[in-house]
Amino acid sequence: MQFFKVKSVEETFALIDEKIGKITDTEIRHLDEALHYILAEDITAGENVPGFDRSTVDGYAVIARDTYGSSESMPGFLNVAGEVHMGEEAIKPVGRGEAIYVPTGGMLPPGSDSVLMIEHCEEIGGLLNTYKQIxxxxxxxxxxxxxxxxxxxxxxGTRLRPQELGALAALGVSKVKVYRKLKAAYLSSGDEIVPFETKTLETGQIRDINYLTVMGLVNEWDIELIYGGITRDDYQEFAQKARELYEQADCLILSGGSSVGAKDYTTEVIQSLGDPGVFVHGISIKPGKPTILAVADGKPVIGLPGHPASAMIIFKLFGERVFRRLKGERIEHKPERIFARIVKNIASSPGRSDYIRVRLEEKDGEWWAEPIIGKSGLITTLVKSDGIVEIVSGKEGISQGEYVPVILTR
Structure with missing residues (x-):
């Protein structure tokens, strides 16, 4: 096997997607304990949401055409025929020329087709003055x-974000089938490496910084980490400890010893763990060229460079991809935060900031943000969105093709 035939970043991502498959173990979790887990099955809605027509504002349920022509200067008049209380079924119908008060979220009375906001009307002695047509x-x-x-x-394959949990709760789903939590193991190697708690360093010694950065990232990804400590540059000791950790975890992470040199045992140790072995030995990237990626009997193994900056960059870039594949998460090639071009004109009222939910789509090498139009009460508008566009106060909207900042919600 010839090593250090470096791969490009794109080739490395493609090989990770090709070589690393998801774990098969699943578990049933309560919804309030399932955040960031990956769904192991499709969820089909067993009921409608909402289960009844309801109001999105405090106001009066009316027949829309009864408000036509209403204005501040020429109000219309409707008879107030009752009130709907929260949580109760609306039984009394709305007839022509009538209005029934409905709170936000309340059931729409039969016969009505719209709700006039209380800001646009006034009840006086059982008579509703309507100041706007709807x-x-x-x-x-x-x-x-x-x-x-x-x-x-x-x-x-969907990662359960807060908005997905909300949508499931709306359906009355209390438990979900998900892929179990991953477990990773980490081992540092090198005669010069000492525990990070070491107060006074001897000449040539280096504290184990990489353990803390790797641990921090693994924790961010909601993965359990087993710390294997530090081994000397001794093949037998290194191989034995690596084997012990490999057998306890879903992925083994090795730090140090991945550069070409007399004490480079990392490649041999990884090859000894199982087949097919190393599939990347060197990436065309700076920092981080001496990186090793392998699969040993179905388990990924990551050999990080020893330098802390290189190790963290490589682990963030490629380690996260490895774990997302292991978790069974659908890989969508979308960035973390971006500027994108807006698909259509969006109007906004001066004096307030508007936040528009958007879906991202790549066209001709550029990201485009497509607004997801929907009422504020619809949880699925959040589920379908990749991010939020802010229209700042004082701006009267954004024009089609304009670049806008997207706050990602993935």
């Missing part, structure tokens, strides 16, 4: 508008 469906969420019974809400 359209059918305004300020209303229809039954099943958010989630329809029978549709696949979330597919296998």
């Amino acid at each position: 359209a059918p469906g305004e300020n209303v969420i229809r039954k099943g508008e958010d989630i329809k019974a029978g549709e696949v809400l979330l597919s296998e």
Whole structure:
């Protein structure tokens, strides 16, 4: 085997996707303990959300055409025929020329098709003065508008973010089948490496910084870490400890000893763990060229450079990809935070900041942000979005093709 035939970054990502598969072990978790876990099955909606037509504002349920022509200078008049209380079924219908008060989230009475906000009307002695005309469906969420019974809400491989948990809760789902939590093992090597707690260094000694940076990233990715300590530059000791850790974890991480030199045992040790072995030995990247990636009997092994900056950059860049593949997470090639071009014009009112949910799509080498239009009460608009675009106060909107900052919510 010839090593140090370096791979490009793109080739390395492609090889990780090709060589590393997901774990097969699953577990059932309560929804309040499933954050950041990966779904192991599709979730199909068993009911409509919402289960009834409801109001999105405090106001009066009306027949929209009864408000036509209403204005501040020429108000319309409707008879107030009752009130709907939160949590109760709306039984009394709204007739022509009538209005029934409905709180935010309350059930829409039969016969009504819209809700007039309380800011746009005034009740005086049982008579409702209407100061604005509204359209059918305004300020209303229809039954099943958010989630329809029978549709696949979330597919296998979805990472459960807070918005996915909210959508599942809306369906009454209390438990989910997910891939189990991963366990990684870490081992430092080198005669010069000493524990990071060491107060006074001897000449030539280096504290084990890499353990802390690797541990920090692994914790961010919600993975359990086993710390194997530090081994000397001795093949037998290194191989024995690496084997012990390899057998306890889903992925083995080795730091140090991956550069070409007389004391480089890392490649031999990794090859001894199982087949097919090393598939990347060197990446065309700076810092971090002397990086090793391998699969030993189905388990990935990562050989990090010894230099702390190189090790952290490499582990963040490629280690995260390895673990996402292991977790069973769908890999979508989208960045962490970006500027994107907006797909369509979006109006905004001066004097307030608007936050628009968007879906990202790559076209001709550029990222485009497509607004997800939906009422604020729809949880699925968050599930379908990749991020949020801010229209700052004082700006009257954004124009099609304009570059906008996207705050990612993935």
